[in-house]
Amino acid sequence: MFCVECGRDGPTTDGLCATCFATRHRVVRPPDHVDAARCRSCGAIRIGNAWTHVDLKEAIPLLIREAVPPLAPFKEVRFLHAAREEDANNLSLDVTAVGRYGELEQADRFRARLRLKPSLCETCTKQKSRYFQGILQVRGEGRELTPKEVRTVRTFVQARVDRARGAGEFVSRLDEIDGGLDFYVSTNALGKVLAREVAGTFGGAVTTSPKLFGQRGGKEIYRVTSLVRLPPFQVGDVVRHKHAVSEVLRVAGFVTIRDLASGEARRFKARDLRGARRVEAERFEATLERSESGEIVADHPETGRTQSVSTRDAAPGRAVVVWTDDAAYVSALPMDASKA
Numbered sequence: 088m089f090c091v092e093c094g095r096d097g098p099t100t101d102g103l104c105a106t107c108f109a110t111r112h113r114v115v116r117p118p119d120h121v122d123a124a125r126c127r128s129c130g131a132i133r134i135g136n137a138w139t140h141v142d143l144k145e146a147i148p149l150l151i152r153e154a155v156p157p158l159a160p161f162k163e164v165r166f167l168h169a170a171r172e173e174d175a176n177n178l179s180l181d182v183t184a185v186g187r188y189g190e191l192e193q194a195d196r197f198r199a200r201l202r203l204k205p206s207l208c209e210t211c212t213k214q215k216s217r218y219f220q221g222i223l224q225v226r227g228e229g230r231e232l233t234p235k236e237v238r239t240v241r242t243f244v245q246a247r248v249d250r251a252r253g254a255g256e257f258v259s260r261l262d263e264i265d266g267g268l269d270f271y272v273s274t275n276a277l278g279k280v281l282a283r284e285v286a287g288t289f290g291g292a293v294t295t296s297p298k299l300f301g302q303r304g305g306k307e308i309y310r311v312t313s314l315v316r317l318p319p320f321q322v323g324d325v326v327r328h329k330h331a332v333s334e335v336l337r338v339a340g341f342v343t344i345r346d347l348a349s350g351e352a353r354r355f356k357a358r359d360l361r362g363a364r365r366v367e368a369e370r371f372e373a374t375l376e377r378s379e380s381g382e383i384v385a386d387h388p389e390t391g392r393t394q395s396v397s398t399r400d401a402a403p404g405r406a407v408v409v410w411t412d413d414a415a416y417v418s419a420l421p422m423d424a425s426k427a
């Protein structure tokens with residue numbers, strides 16, 4: 088085939104050789120600049136209509152594609168680019184647009200500036216306006232939260248919400264009150280999920296109470312308060328439950344307590360341990376010995392007082408001892424598992 092323009096022999100597209108085709112048709116119309124909104128609070132980048140949490144590196148090809156459509160007769164175009172930072176909000180782009188039309192592949196090169204416009208995404212706008220729908224309350228059952236619980240629950244909730252940030256979830260306010268925590272969260276669903284997860288991790292029971300808040304478009308709007316009550320005790324606590332003295336082994340989800348005399352461990356729902364009461368107890372490492380009468384005994388390391396060990400199957404040797412006013416037991420927990 089001969090090119091109708093220059094007469095050169097070779098493959099043609101619409102009668103033109105590749106060189107002549109390229110002088111008549113460009114793959115894209117090079118833009119002066121590509122603009123993109125970037126949230127100055129969370130760094131999300133607006134791509135199309137969506138605020139997206141991606142690295143700038145991953146966003147650039149999407150932004151170019153968005154801003155630079157192919158010109159007819161090219162229907163598809165792929166981009167190769169190199170980006171160089173000019174300053175915090177401007178990058179210079181060196182772009183090659185590769186278009187395909189029938190058998191012809193044509194590459195056009197252009198330069199453009201990518202301008203990142205500092206703005207505020209929808210989620211951050213709502214969060215900064217202190218918008219909330221649901222409330223998550225975390226309390227202790229019949230007690231205040233310990234400072235360590237306050238810290239760990241805060242960190243846990245924050246990490247969980249940060250992961251849901253891309254879905255527009257956030258905490259707009261956090262109050263530390265009445266020995267507990269109140270989180271004001273973006274949706275009722277988030278409040279409920281967080282309550283379940285806090286209870287699953289730290290133990291405790293969840294109750295939810297919806298309150299009619301208003302109407303919008305004929306629909307009733309509810310605010311749901313999800314309340315987690317953490318168990319009345321913590322790992323390492325010693326409790327009296329149904330006349331048996333037990334130590335608390337686990338409080339995640341269910342509460343596992345171990346009868347210190349029989350050594351048997353059992354799981355309870357937190358609410359089924361409401362009748363259990365804490366017993367003052369010390370915990371220390373000691374060497375158990377067999378007395379002349381054949382009992383296993385332990386000495387208090389400070390007072391020197393000796394008590395017989397009431398735990399079945401206790402044997403001489405080093406052990407972690409649970410010491411109450413009227414008995415000594417062998418603990419199944421390591422020394423450092425106690426007390427928050």
Ligand SMILES: [Zn+2]
Nearest residue numbers: 090093104107
């Ligand atoms: Zn030609």
Ligand SMILES: [Zn+2]
Nearest residue numbers: 126129208211
């Ligand atoms: Zn944002």
